[in-house]
Amino acid sequence: MSTLITENERYHEIDLPFYRRELAFLPPHVLDFHTHTWRAIDWKINPWNQKADGANYMVTDPDYPLETLRDDGHRMFPDQAYHAVCFGNPTPSADLDRTNAYTLEASLRPGLFPLLVTGRGTLPTDRLRQKIEQENWLGYKVFLNWYGDNYAAIDIPTMLGPEEMELANEHHLVVLLHVPRSGRLNDPVVKEGVRTYAKAYPHAQIVLAHCGRCYLPDEMKGAIACLADLPNVYMDTSMVMDPQVLEMVFRTLGSERVLFATDFPVAAMRGRRVYLMDHWVDVVLPGYPPSAYRVASDDMHATFMAWEIALAIRRGAEMAGIDEAALKGVFFQNGMNVLNRVRKGQPVKALQSAWKTAPKFE
Ligand SMILES: [Zn+2]
Numbered sequence: 001m002s003t004l005i006t007e008n009e010r011y012h013e014i015d016l017p018f019y020r021r022e023l024a025f026l027p028p029h030v031l032d033f034h035t036h037t038w039r040a041i042d043w044k045i046n047p048w049n050q051k052a053d054g055a056n057y058m059v060t061d062p063d064y065p066l067e068t069l070r071d072d073g074h075r076m077f078p079d080q081a082y083h084a085v086c087f088g089n090p091t092p093s094a095d096l097d098r099t100n101a102y103t104l105e106a107s108l109r110p111g112l113f114p115l116l117v118t119g120r121g122t123l124p125t126d127r128l129r130q131k132i133e134q135e136n137w138l139g140y141k142v143f144l145n146w147y148g149d150n151y152a153a154i155d156i157p158t159m160l161g162p163e164e165m166e167l168a169n170e171h172h173l174v175v176l177l178h179v180p181r182s183g184r185l186n187d188p189v190v191k192e193g194v195r196t197y198a199k200a201y202p203h204a205q206i207v208l209a210h211c212g213r214c215y216l217p218d219e220m221k222g223a224i225a226c227l228a229d230l231p232n233v234y235m236d237t238s239m240v241m242d243p244q245v246l247e248m249v250f251r252t253l254g255s256e257r258v259l260f261a262t263d264f265p266v267a268a269m270r271g272r273r274v275y276l277m278d279h280w281v282d283v284v285l286p287g288y289p290p291s292a293y294r295v296a297s298d299d300m301h302a303t304f305m306a307w308e309i310a311l312a313i314r315r316g317a318e319m320a321g322i323d324e325a326a327l328k329g330v331f332f333q334n335g336m337n338v339l340n341r342v343r344k345g346q347p348v349k350a351l352q353s354a355w356k357t358a359p360k361f362e
Helices: 007-022 066-076 095-106 126-132 162-171 186-199 217-227 244-252 305-320 323-332 332-355
Strands: 029-036 081-087 112-115 117-118 137-143 174-177 203-209 234-237 271-276 279-284 295-296
Touching: 007 305, 029 066, 029 332, 066 095, 066 112, 066 137, 066 305, 081 095, 081 174, 095 112, 095 117, 095 244, 112 244, 112 323, 112 332, 117 126, 126 162, 126 174, 137 162, 162 271, 186 217, 203 305, 244 305, 271 305, 323 332
Parallel strands: 029 081, 081 112, 117 137, 137 174, 174 203, 203 234, 279 295
Antiparallel strands: 271 279
16 A cells, blocks of 8 residues: 555545444444543653663553544544543653643543543542542552553552542442553552452442453453443443454443443554454554554554454444444444543533533634
């Protein structure tokens, strides 16, 4: 395929016809449960500087302001009203105060629901309570206290303590958790951590990012059963593009605990996450920065990863016998049900009324 085609030509001539043909099953509203937004000034260090730890991992643009997030949402879901749960970069490279302040500001724009990046002891408990009760946060994006793909050998209570969980339980907060350890959700220490917290804090709404990081069927096969009896644990589908993985999730959890998500800016790339041997690889069109487990080629057809995620959900749902109405729920209503339970619906109501008077994007 010629690389001389412009971005705009590619969008109109290749991407959009595919979207109209293959993604017509999407409901009129979409809620993307896992997206990021950040500005270049929100970093303590540029994480993708050549000399930094983790510099070669998940490399994206150091500037991904809310306008770009909204543009990506509109471009990839042109026939839908796009809504997103969004948060800053949850790693030691980011200035947490700055990135959280920016996320809160972003949520004054229509459709964006903010999560506070925080972790065990990040804020004194009274300060955390004050922020949760006085600002419109829907919950936490749990801070990752490590760099890059040096998957930390820590347990979940090291990432998030009982104080944070008690507050989450009291207010039915979203606890969006990227599980640690190289074994992912299939690691016994991770399973134990999720099970213990889910049972001890039954009103906390624990959402496992990237389906517990089980992108491969063999990883999910050993992992999924541990969630069967935990009604307050959900999965976000960000960067999961394997139908068999999603089939297992649907068969074990049903559809209501599955939440569509992309992980923008990552899933704004054109390509697909596949697996070789025992690890995932992102196969992408040329033009993106080099990154670990990212292979670029122009010798293929490719479109947005966000759509590959949506298609994998549809295929997995079909394989598991999920009906059309339940499939639609994954893309919007399931996630809204979670958000509406937070603090008895107060933050959602407050945001929706703020959006009515918000400045327009364009
Ligand atoms: Zn993410």
